[in-house]
Amino acid sequence: MRGTLRPMSDGRLSMQQVLARFDQAIGLETSPRTSAGTGAAPEAPSAADRVPVPAVVAPARAPAASAAAAPVLRTAAAPAAAPIASTHVYPPESLRAPGDAADRARRLTEIDARHAASCPHCLAATGHTRLVFGEGAAHAELMFVGEAPGDAEDRAGRPFLGAAGEKLDEMIKAMGLSREQVYIASILKSRTPDNRTPMPEEVAVCGPFLMEQILAVQPKVIVTLGGPAAKWICGTDAGISRIRGTWQQWTPPAGADCPPIPVMPTYHPSYVLRTYTKQVRMEVWSDLRAVLAKLGRTPPVPGGTNG
Numbered sequence: 001m002r003g004t005l006r007p008m009s010d011g012r013l014s015m016q017q018v019l020a021r022f023d024q025a026i027g028l029e030t031s032p033r034t035s036a037g038t039g040a041a042p043e044a045p046s047a048a049d050r051v052p053v054p055a056v057v058a059p060a061r062a063p064a065a066s067a068a069a070a071p072v073l074r075t076a077a078a079p080a081a082a083p084i085a086s087t088h089v090y091p092p093e094s095l096r097a098p099g100d101a102a103d104r105a106r107r108l109t110e111i112d113a114r115h116a117a118s119c120p121h122c123l124a125a126t127g128h129t130r131l132v133f134g135e136g137a138a139h140a141e142l143m144f145v146g147e148a149p150g151d152a153e154d155r156a157g158r159p160f161l162g163a164a165g166e167k168l169d170e171m172i173k174a175m176g177l178s179r180e181q182v183y184i185a186s187i188l189k190s191r192t193p194d195n196r197t198p199m200p201e202e203v204a205v206c207g208p209f210l211m212e213q214i215l216a217v218q219p220k221v222i223v224t225l226g227g228p229a230a231k232w233i234c235g236t237d238a239g240i241s242r243i244r245g246t247w248q249q250w251t252p253p254a255g256a257d258c259p260p261i262p263v264m265p266t267y268h269p270s271y272v273l274r275t276y277t278k279q280v281r282m283e284v285w286s287d288l289r290a291v292l293a294k295l296g297r298t299p300p301v302p303g304g305t306n307g
Contacts, residue, residue: 088208090253094215097257104138107216111209115189121206127193130157134185134213141295142177143219144168145210146268147228148188148198159184160269167269168225175288176300183217185210187232197228207232214250215258221294222250222261223287226268234263245287247294264291 094111098104112133115122122131132149135158144160152162160168169179188198188206198206214222224230227240234248248263266287272280289299 086204086208088205088211090208090212090255094212095253095256098216098218101137101139104216104218108134108138108213111212111216115206115209119189119206119209121188121202122190125190125192128190129154131189132157132159132186132191133189134159134183136179136183137181138183138217140181140183140217141220142181142291143183143185143214143217143222144172144225145222145229145233146184146186146225148186148195149191150195151191154191159186163273164269167272171269171284171288174285174299175292176297183213183219185213187229203232208253211253214261215252215256218258219261221291222263223291224263224265226271229268230263230265234265240265240267245283245290247290262294264294 093107098107115133116131122128128149132153136143146160149159150162150164152165153159159165168184172179172182187203187210189209190206192198192202222233224233230240230243230248231237233250234243235251236243236248244265244267246265248265250261250263252258252260264287266284267275267280272284292299
């Protein structure tokens with residue numbers, strides 16, 4: 001669908017219009033851009049798609065029996081996972097409340113240097129070229145967290161590049177934001193062999209530096225990208241398909257002057273590229289809209305400005 005998107009007579013957007021808006025905003029209207037041509041062609045919307053927009057705020061009252069029930073954002077508590085043992089000692093500077101943007105940026109610079117000089121995992125790892133600490137606005141309201149750098153990130157020393165990085169940029173753009181307005185980091189700062197999932201012992205020694213980054217930025221919302229990031233940030237063993245679209249919580253380390261931070265787990269951009277279906281797009285867009293609502297923002301209208 002191209003051109004102006006007009007709501008239905010009751011003011012709601014049809015699901016077809018929601019998907020069209022999402023596709024137009026982040027480039028999903030055409031086949032996904034990947035270096036290997038992964039991803040199936042998008043499904044054509046049908047008349048059955050015309051359902052109310054999924055709710056992303058507090059659950060509404062139950063609809064009348066004669067009305068069609070709208071899909072709502074799930075709110076479920078994930079089962080707690082056993083904590084990963086860590087001997088990391090948090091410096092008092094990292095535990096205090098951050099000051100202005102300059103103070104936060106200074107703290108991030110200090111954490112970056114200390115990580116490079118002392119992280120047991122990254123100092124011992126040999127399969128990487130460059131460390132990838134993170135980047136973005138030190139005073140960002142929104143933080144995205146992945147699991148570990150890939151090949152493109154390893155070569156450039158920046159998080160989320162390549163095809164998955166392009167897709168994340170498009171997702172951020174759909175929210176009316178830019179990469180420069182958010183903060184992006186990962187649990188591990190060095191690439192794992194063959195891009196495998198981080199091992200618990202690696203996360204136990206490198207992950208706390210991400211904790212310090214979160215304490216320095218103190219975003220209003222964290223979005224985890226993929227299962228490994230969601231499990232560690234949220235402290236759960238539940239799979240991403242179970243907890244995506246549900247509000248979770250990041251709990252700061254003991255002694256930190258920082259409140260718990262809401263977390264929205266969603267699919268990793270590489271999964272969106274591999275599983276290029278209408279259902280996945282709808283779920284990711286629902287997750288992003290929930291985040292915007294939590295931040296007090298509204299999705300931008302194509303061709304307009306964000307509210």
